[in-house]
Amino acid sequence: MTQATTRRHPSSRTVPRQPVGELLRAWRKRRGFSQLDLACEADVSTRHVSFLETGRSQPSRTMLLHLAERMDIPLRDRNALLAAAGFAPVFSEHRLDDPEMQAARRAVDLVLTGHEPHPALAVDRHWTLVAANRAVAPLLAGAAPDLLQPPVNVLRLSLHPSGLAPRIENLAQWRAHILHRLTRQIDVSADPVLTALLDELKGYPAPDGPAVNASNGRSEPLPSHDGVVVPLRLRTEAGTLSFFSTTTVFGTAVDVTLSELAIEAFFPTDSATADVMRQALARSRPSLDHAKHP
Template sequence: MNTLNHPVGALLRQWRQRRRLSQLDLACEADISTRHLSFVETGRAQPSRDMLLHLAERLDIPLRERNRLLTAAGYAPLYSQHGLDDPALAAARAAIEQLLKAHEPYPALTIDRQWNLLAANAAVAPFLVGLPAELLGPPLNVLRVSLHPDGLAPRIVNLAQWRAYLLMRLQHDIGRSGDPQLLALQEELLGYPAPAERVEAVAESVLMPLQFRTERGVLSLISTITVFGTPNDVTLAELALETFFPADAASAQLLRALAAEG
């Protein structure tokens, strides 16, 4: 979004429509009059800084976009944005490094809002062996590496299911953020060859694993996603730590063996 071409009222309307809310819905949630909200969206009323932040909270607008709303209305941005290597984020960076290291010998990685790899533990490296340099970046995009026909896709046994899962997560991120770069990434991924088999629900498992083919056998992994609680920095709000666990005893043993081999 270019705030120079999108006055604050138009930006608010875009976010309201993205959340599939009517003016009445948002006015009720924000405890303001529909008339006042209409005036804000059409530019007939100038919202206060507090009102903008109140509406942004009701609309669950990401911190990056809240700053853009404030700037479009003539206010200073509220939320800081530091690089991950900035001293201000030293405590958060140390927490990430500790979590990644502690999760070994199981894979764990940290990604930004566009699925670019920021950090990974040593257990991730064996999965990337043999991939072409152009896919490894920088930046290494986790979705591109996972679904590209020259990337990890040929090694994923349940590619149809895993592809559908990743595309669903990407669509969720697009809906929440409206990021045009994520839209471009989605278009790119949808252009990759898709598996011929149909995607069907797996009733016999409570979690869908990632089944990954290695020279030593098939790894079956499940994953969890961790984010920072109550972040007030744009960078921290957009970070996600994904940790993979073995789904069975054989996979746990294989991961330990891979780690021992270095």
């Protein structure tokens, strides 16, 4: 497994720092809850929710964590809520190479190497490459060297005209899938870095597709729902390889870094792809060693 060093992010977004009531209201609306909905979820009165949002009442640390849990707010943003209310962060944020993360790092290693001969990679919340197994490198042949310089963003690498995009046979379908998935991630997290990434990806030349979504004033291919999964069909010297992907996360993480880590594992959709990957792994050498970021 090749590994990149995880960038340490601030534990909370503090510039500018909003009042805690405004943050609570923003998260409630983002989740599509009315004040009554949240009150029922949290087993508190609607009046109390209203007072917290307007600043007439100051939330306790316990109440903030309770409301954040009911709204499924990411750990990083729970720390931001606590900071806005004057409390210390509760959730730690370690680098993957910190001693405290040794067991988690071992687990990532096991999942990635255990998935060989098929490709798998670990990414952070911004889709920055953290680690990859040996099966990934052969698929990146032909990508521009600057896209492989750290930090490597795997969505940019996938859709960039100098990346994998020219070799993706179902690019319109794959692009629509990526943009739709990223949009949903932004809806959940409100992350400005992801919003900027989405705008960048939308700015890449759009391939012809069978369906177009012009509801936002821009032509964007709609995700296809044919079949049971959206495949990635990639042209290579060994022929067209076809994969579907799964996502694995740490379900019980109480560390910010670990909670934001995801493992994308690709499975062959046909026996020909499986055979090519087995043969490629036998010839491969560890690569992507330069895919490290501070």
